[in-house]
Amino acid sequence: MAGDRAASWQSIRDTIMLRIRDRTYPPGELIPNEADIAAEFGCARATVNRALRDLAEAGFLDRRRKAGTRVIEAPQRKATLEIPQIRREVEARGQVYGYRLLARATGPAPEEVRARLKLPEAEATLYLESLHLADGEAHMFERRWVVLRTVPGIASADLAAVSPNEWLVREAPYTHGGIACHAEPAGQAAAAALGCAPADPVLVMERQTWLHEAPITYVREHFAQSYRLCLGL
Amino acid sequence: MAGDRAASWQSIRDTIMLRIRDRTYPPGELIPNEADIAAEFGCARATVNRALRDLAEAGFLDRRRKAGTRVIEAPQRKATLEIPQIRREVEARGQVYGYRLLARATGPAPEEVRARLKLPEAEATLYLESLHLADGEAHMFERRWVVLRTVPGIASADLAAVSPNEWLVREAPYTHGGIACHAEPAGQAAAAALGCAPADPVLVMERQTWLHEAPITYVREHFAQSYRLCLGL
The missing domain is CATH 3.40.1410.10 (Chorismate lyase-like)
Structure with missing residues (x-):
């Protein structure tokens, strides 16, 4: 990460997405907690929270208040198509x-x-x-x-x-x-x-x-x- | 809206989306400000903010700090397809x-x-x-x-x-x-x-x-x- 500019929540989301896809974070397993991810990217916990919320809404992560955040075992992948104008x-x-x-x-x-x-x-x-x-x-x-x-x-x-x-x-x-x-x-x-x-x-x-x-x-x-x-x- | 349960940001987003699509909020025009929308739905401004942010990220709204929020003129509609497993x-x-x-x-x-x-x-x-x-x-x-x-x-x-x-x-x-x-x-x-x-x-x-x-x-x-x-x- 560039030292003088904090990572955007989107770039953190995309990096975590790649780690889910290449199984650095394997299906069914806990991922690091927000504080650790924030430390890795040098950003605020709120930024990590935003990224994780997005991935949870997209069906890739299961977030539990006390148990932590797990990678969902068999997410339904979605493909998007621009409506051809x-x-x-x-x-x-x-x-x-x-x-x-x-x-x-x-x-x-x-x-x-x-x-x-x-x-x-x-x-x-x-x-x-x-x-x-x-x-x-x-x-x-x-x-x-x-x-x-x-x-x-x-x-x-x-x-x-x-x-x-x-x-x-x-x-x-x-x-x-x-x-x-x-x-x-x-x-x-x-x-x-x-x-x-x-x-x-x-x-x-x-x-x-x-x-x-x-x-x-x-x-x-x-x-x-x-x-x-x-x-x- | 049911009186005893505040609207979720998703339900507010979906309602605003329908208003964009049926042009209750016409292309290029300002939509009501967050406080007015929050009053209409009986929810917190933060909830409206979350809904508007989502629609802005999806390319339907243009949010400017001082000028307010406008409906984008010709959004590219996206269709999503579950990858057929x-x-x-x-x-x-x-x-x-x-x-x-x-x-x-x-x-x-x-x-x-x-x-x-x-x-x-x-x-x-x-x-x-x-x-x-x-x-x-x-x-x-x-x-x-x-x-x-x-x-x-x-x-x-x-x-x-x-x-x-x-x-x-x-x-x-x-x-x-x-x-x-x-x-x-x-x-x-x-x-x-x-x-x-x-x-x-x-x-x-x-x-x-x-x-x-x-x-x-x-x-x-x-x-x-x-x-x-x-x-x-």
């Missing part, structure tokens, strides 16, 4: 992002979409088909339904200029939602847009979001075959 | 987990695997093929290479009784790694194991883990077609 993801790879609106229509949604969003049969939705490009190449093809009752403003949005993704991020708050990924044959529409064969396997990401009880949108994103959905461990 | 994932759905070791061999790894793990050409690896079952049905087929230099103990492990996944979780600590998902045709081996056609699209999850500089394992997991990789938003 498609423009940022493309730009982060140093590529030029592009977008094309391919189709736009208003009407009831297909039964499968209605079931997911719990929509009555006649409920009006805005259907959008769009293609996202990276360096001019097809990157992702999306088919989206937006519930007009929840997001009436999108009816008058210029979605040839701004993608529905970006419009919704800016204009349509949500409280919760879900993502599911699977593989399927591209099918006619996605194959035509992505420039592959209809039978070629593509990664499909389905997403839906809600504002409290009100459904906002359901989207099926078909990714180009070279795409990898990456997560850190 | 395959047995737990199957059991969590109320299904009976099963496992079969299909093949086991020692030798150098194929070039593609060596490149990922940065292995010299002759480096000895343990190759394992296994099938994971849910209620007796094929759920996931995996092909795995384990670097014997890093994990020598696996050479004498009874991997017919304990899956390599569970053995490694218990015995082989790691410091970091990565996951990537894509779609591809099942191919002969996975198709035979999963009971689909070789051309059928399947979700493939590749994982690799490291202990500091030492490579531990690279695994390619092929999931049955009905599988959905699910994440919460």
Whole structure:
């Protein structure tokens, strides 16, 4: 540790995390007490306390007032994934992002979409088909339904200029939602847009979001075959 | 709020999070000060402070000592995914987990695997093929290479009784790694194991883990077609 600057609680947390992962602090065993860790890092006990609390909340440590702090035997590791805001993801790879609106229509949604969003049969939705490009190449093809009752403003949005993704991020708050990924044959529409064969396997990401009880949108994103959905461990 | 029990910082954080998401607290705007929030929830200011700190660390709030706390305009939403410990994932759905070791061999790894793990050409690896079952049905087929230099103990492990996944979780600590998902045709081996056609699209999850500089394992997991990789938003 640098002598003149105390360690941050985050750096202490990260160091302890590495020691748990490489079993310097083995599963089920007590780790040193706060005072000893504070002495090692030359920082306040409160800083160590903050680091240990974070690791306990993340499920790696079990803290008992009198018995001390133990490494949990079989923690569930979590991987985190930045929700791909498609423009940022493309730009982060140093590529030029592009977008094309391919189709736009208003009407009831297909039964499968209605079931997911719990929509009555006649409920009006805005259907959008769009293609996202990276360096001019097809990157992702999306088919989206937006519930007009929840997001009436999108009816008058210029979605040839701004993608529905970006419009919704800016204009349509949500409280919760879900993502599911699977593989399927591209099918006619996605194959035509992505420039592959209809039978070629593509990664499909389905997403839906809600504002409290009100459904906002359901989207099926078909990714180009070279795409990898990456997560850190 | 219940009158006789103060709100936890987590419940305050979750309530504020919902207000950010539904734009009760709009992007770019100041939120009420700590004292006002504490009065609303009938709790200590320190509790509110803890909740706001958490949201600031998660990238939703910008806290300035004199200017107050603002909602960040375009936060990057993060989705978290429990690393599927395959047995737990199957059991969590109320299904009976099963496992079969299909093949086991020692030798150098194929070039593609060596490149990922940065292995010299002759480096000895343990190759394992296994099938994971849910209620007796094929759920996931995996092909795995384990670097014997890093994990020598696996050479004498009874991997017919304990899956390599569970053995490694218990015995082989790691410091970091990565996951990537894509779609591809099942191919002969996975198709035979999963009971689909070789051309059928399947979700493939590749994982690799490291202990500091030492490579531990690279695994390619092929999931049955009905599988959905699910994440919460």
